[in-house]
Amino acid sequence: MLKRSLLAPVVAMAALVALGGCGGTAGNAPQPSQTAAAKDKKHQIESVKADCMKRKGFKYVAYVQPEQQDSEDDKARDLGGYQAMRKYREKYGFGVFAMHVYPKGMGNPAIKPDNPESNPNWKMQNALSKAQMTAYRKATDVCMIEAAKKVLGKTLKSMDDYYVQQNRASDQASARTIDSDPKLIELASAMAGCLKGKGYPIGKATPTAMSRQGREVFLAQEDKLGRQQNDDVPDVAPPVKDGEIRMTYQPTLTPEEARPYLNKEIKAALDDLECGKDFYPAYMPKSEAVHQQINEEFGM
Numbered sequence: 001m002l003k004r005s006l007l008a009p010v011v012a013m014a015a016l017v018a019l020g021g022c023g024g025t026a027g028n029a030p031q032p033s034q035t036a037a038a039k040d041k042k043h044q045i046e047s048v049k050a051d052c053m054k055r056k057g058f059k060y061v062a063y064v065q066p067e068q069q070d071s072e073d074d075k076a077r078d079l080g081g082y083q084a085m086r087k088y089r090e091k092y093g094f095g096v097f098a099m100h101v102y103p104k105g106m107g108n109p110a111i112k113p114d115n116p117e118s119n120p121n122w123k124m125q126n127a128l129s130k131a132q133m134t135a136y137r138k139a140t141d142v143c144m145i146e147a148a149k150k151v152l153g154k155t156l157k158s159m160d161d162y163y164v165q166q167n168r169a170s171d172q173a174s175a176r177t178i179d180s181d182p183k184l185i186e187l188a189s190a191m192a193g194c195l196k197g198k199g200y201p202i203g204k205a206t207p208t209a210m211s212r213q214g215r216e217v218f219l220a221q222e223d224k225l226g227r228q229q230n231d232d233v234p235d236v237a238p239p240v241k242d243g244e245i246r247m248t249y250q251p252t253l254t255p256e257e258a259r260p261y262l263n264k265e266i267k268a269a270l271d272d273l274e275c276g277k278d279f280y281p282a283y284m285p286k287s288e289a290v291h292q293q294i295n296e297e298f299g300m
Helices: 036-055 072-078 082-092 120-126 130-152 159-177 182-197 207-229 255-275 279-298
Strands: 002-005 014-017 022-025 247-250
Touching: 036 130, 036 279, 072 082, 072 279, 082 255, 082 279, 130 159, 159 279, 182 207, 182 255, 182 279, 207 247, 207 255, 207 279
Parallel strands: none
Antiparallel strands: 002 014, 002 247, 014 022
């Protein structure tokens, strides 16, 4: 059973990969391009971690995953382009159950990819015993704390705290620059009214909430299925306390089992797009700017 954390809006959904020191996105959702400043900080963080791990007696290679080049469709979706967004949603919906219908194409972490991750640290970690791995995890945590202090000037409690602080900073930046924008508030309200008219329940109607609401419905449904398959966790997700990371559980589904869920998701995603055709072109560039800001601040 794959356990993962929901890290919106910086990362729509990310697995906490503490050993590798990076977050991986699901759903093949388009991610903001890395700025030079963010890339530089990322390399600095890895360099400090490598030196720290060496002092603690562990092998660790300073590794930064090569940036994938966005396609023209990716770039258009980043800007809220209607045709590009529709093309994506007609096949993948919000990118939730598509992970099971198209596991390789969507980068489902439960499936071995055609082009496996080239991070050399994974191979070294797989060779460790259980006791060695426990010690390695502790050392990685300590070294990430050291790297964040030296490179970012941030005080962390743990690796998880890195993502908690990142989320909090993103929420605060979004509240300042997006959810307080009068034009976006007006467009988000119109989108909410349109979706209510189509029978969709709407909670908050802030711009940020409206950008997430459709996807979160299906993430919650997927999490429910995952919890039902796992006897070691409660069937209902507990409330998330301030400062905690919300964990979700990905079920094991065949493409055939997941298809009915994806079909429903595609319909909802297309309705969401139709109601938000004026909202997304105004929202997405501002959201992209917030992502870039947080990426630079945290060396993502």
